[in-house]
Amino acid sequence: MRGPLALAVIAALGAVLPAACSEARPDLALRASAGDPPRQVSTVKECGACHMAYPPRYLPARSWTALMSHLSTHFGEDASLDAATARQITDFLVSGAADSPYGNARLTAGLTPADVPQRITDMPFWRRIHRRHLQPGVGSGDGVRSAANCGSCHNGSSRGEADEDD
Amino acid sequence: MMLPVARTTLTFALAVSLAGGALAGMSGSPLRQTILDQYAAEARRADPGFRGFSGEAGRAFFLAHPGSGSPATPSCTTCHTISPLNPGHTRAGKEIAPMAVSVTPTRFTDLAKVEKWFDRNCRTVYGRACTAVEKGNYISFMAGL
Numbered sequence: 001m002r003g004p005l006a007l008a009v010i011a012a013l014g015a016v017l018p019a020a021c022s023e024a025r026p027d028l029a030l031r032a033s034a035g036d037p038p039r040q041v042s043t044v045k046e047c048g049a050c051h052m053a054y055p056p057r058y059l060p061a062r063s064w065t066a067l068m069s070h071l072s073t074h075f076g077e078d079a080s081l082d083a084a085t086a087r088q089i090t091d092f093l094v095s096g097a098a099d100s101p102y103g104n105a106r107l108t109a110g111l112t113p114a115d116v117p118q119r120i121t122d123m124p125f126w127r128r129i130h131r132r133h134l135q136p137g138v139g140s141g142d143g144v145r146s147a148a149n150c151g152s153c154h155n156g157s158s159r160g161e162a163d164e165d166d
Numbered sequence: 167m168m169l170p171v172a173r174t175t176l177t178f179a180l181a182v183s184l185a186g187g188a189l190a191g192m193s194g195s196p197l198r199q200t201i202l203d204q205y206a207a208e209a210r211r212a213d214p215g216f217r218g219f220s221g222e223a224g225r226a227f228f229l230a231h232p233g234s235g236s237p238a239t240p241s242c243t244t245c246h247t248i249s250p251l252n253p254g255h256t257r258a259g260k261e262i263a264p265m266a267v268s269v270t271p272t273r274f275t276d277l278a279k280v281e282k283w284f285d286r287n288c289r290t291v292y293g294r295a296c297t298a299v300e301k302g303n304y305i306s307f308m309a310g311l
Contacts, residue, residue, distance in 0.1 A: 051258035076238035077257065078286040149259025 037096040043089050046081060052150050056096030057103045058120045064093035066116050075119075098123075121147045193309045194267055197275035202305055204277070208298035216299065224307030227300055234293035242291055250308055266311040274305045 036055060047053040056064065068090040071079045081089070094100070098107040110124025117123055127134065130147075145152065193199045202219065209216040229248065231241045238257060239245065246254040246265055254262040263270045274280055280301075288296035296304075 049260075050256040051260050072289075075257070076236050076290070078236075078289045080286055145255060145259035146257060152259060 037092065037102060040088070040092040042085050043092050046085060046089060050077070050079070051148050054120055054150075056093045057098050057100070057107055058123065058126070059093075059097060059117065060099045060103075060108060060111065061094040061097035062116050063118065064097055065090060067118060068093065119148075193274075193305070195271070195275055198267070198273075198305065198309060201274055201277050201280060202302055205298040205302040205305075209302060212298065219299070219302035219306040221303065221306040221310040224300075224303035224305070227304055228307060232292050235289065235291040236293075239287075239290045242287070244291075250311055265308050267309045268311055273308060280305075 036057065044053045059067075067074070068086055071081055071086060096102040098104075107123070107125050110128075111117070120126055121130075193202055206216070206219070228242045228246075228250070233240065245256055245262060250265040251269055253264050256262060263273075265273060267273050284296050284301055284304075288294065288300075
C-alpha cells in the first residue's frame with residue numbers, strides 16, 4: 001500500500017500548495033529510489049548541464065530512444081552530443097526505463113503501445129500526481145520557470161534524485 | 167643536492183608561473199589565451215587582414231537579436247540575461263553560472279567545452295555556426311568584464 005498512500009499524501013499536500021512554488025519545499029523532497037540502475041557519469045554531466053538528470057524510469061524505452069535520436073532539436077535547443085556519448089546515455093536511459101525491470105506498472109499505466117511521449121509531463125502518471133497544478137500558467141512564472149524544473153518545488157530534485165513514491 | 171622529484175616540481179612551478187605571468191595580462195589565464203590564440207590563427211587563415219579581437223564587438227554580438235535562430239532563444243541574453251555578471255537560467259529552469267570571467271574564473275579554459283557550447287548555442291541563437299572572429303570577440307568581452 002506504500003504507493004497509494006504516498007500518492008494520497010502528495011494529493012493532500014497539493015491542496016495547500018501555492019499556485020507556483022517559488023521556494024524549495026523540503027516537505028515535498030523527492031528521494032532516490034533503490035530501483036534505479038547505477039548512476040552514470042555522462043548522463044549526470046551532459047543532461048544535468050541544462051536540467052535535472054531525470055530518472056530513466058519516468059519514460060518508456062521507446063521515448064528515450066526517440067528523444068536521443070534528435071538531440072539537435074531538443075525542445076527548441078540544440079543539445080547535440082558526440083555519437084559515443086549519446087550512445088552511452090541512450091543505453092543507460094533505456095536500461096532503466098519505465099518499461100524495463102527497473103520500472104513498474106504504475107509508471108506506464110494509461111500508455112498505449114503506440115504512445116511515445118516526448119515529455120515526462122505528458123506521462124499519465126505525472127499528470128495524475130500533479131493534476132491540481134495543471135491550470136494554464138502554473139509552473140511558468142519566475143519562481144518555477146518551467147514544469148521541467150522539478151527542483152523548484154521538490155527540494156533535492158536538482159541532483160537527479162527523485163521517486164514517484166515520495 | 168636537490169632530489170630529482172623536488173627539482174622537477176620546482177622547474178614545473180617556475181614554468182607555470184612564467185607562463186602565467188607572461189599571458190595573464192591578455193586574458194587572465196594561459197588556458198584561455200591558448201584558446202584565443204587558436205581562434206586568432208583561424209581568423210588569420212580566413213582573412214589575412216585580421217587585426218585582433220574586439221570585446222566591444224563581442225558585447226554587441228552577445229546583446230543582439232539576430233532573428234535567425236530558434237524562436238525560443240532569440241538572443242544570448244534569453245538565458246544569460248543582459249549582464250554576464252549575473253547568473254542566467256536555462257529554459258528548463260536550471261541556473262547558469264555567470265559568463266563573466268571575473269565572476270566565474272573557469273570560463274573559457276576548456277576548449278572542448280567551449281566548442282561544444284558555441285556549436286550548440288550559435289545554431290540556436292544565430293541559426294548558423296559562429297566564425298572564429300565572433301568566438302574570439304565573445305571571449306574577449308567576457309574576459310574583460
